[in-house]
Amino acid sequence: MFEPFEPSTQIESLLTAVARRQAASERMRAMMQREPEFPSPLEAKLTGIALDPYGRKFADQVLDTHWSDGGASARRAELQQHRPRGHHR
Numbered sequence: 001m002f003e004p005f006e007p008s009t010q011i012e013s014l015l016t017a018v019a020r021r022q023a024a025s026e027r028m029r030a031m032m033q034r035e036p037e038f039p040s041p042l043e044a045k046l047t048g049i050a051l052d053p054y055g056r057k058f059a060d061q062v063l064d065t066h067w068s069d070g071g072a073s074a075r076r077a078e079l080q081q082h083r084p085r086g087h088h089r
Contacts (some may be wrong), residue, residue, distance in 0.1 A: 007042055010066055015045055017062045018055060027052035 005013070018024045028048030031038070036042040049055045 010063075011042075013066070014059055014062050018049055018059055021058060024049075024052070024058040025056040027055055 015028075017030060025048075028045050031048030031051070032041070035041055035044045038047065049059050075079040
């Protein structure tokens with residue numbers, strides 16, 4: 001049986017980046033219309049990206065950027081997200 005899980009920060013960032021690009025997110029949005037056919041919304045979104053050549057290419061670029069900086073940007077964003085309000089560097 002499928003057990004749901006929380007996607008990593010990296011995957012969440014990827015989904016957000018793809019969703020912000022109209023051309024890259026068309027099939028992802030189309031698969032969300034068919035979400036009941038998938039075990040989870042995450043699988044529907046990732047399937048939509050995989051089915052779209054432009055979406056796949058864009059996703060590869062997003063992941064390459066993440067990996068090339070050692071994930072530093074994602075870690076910075078995650079730290080900022082958890083920083084108490086009013087706390088500035």
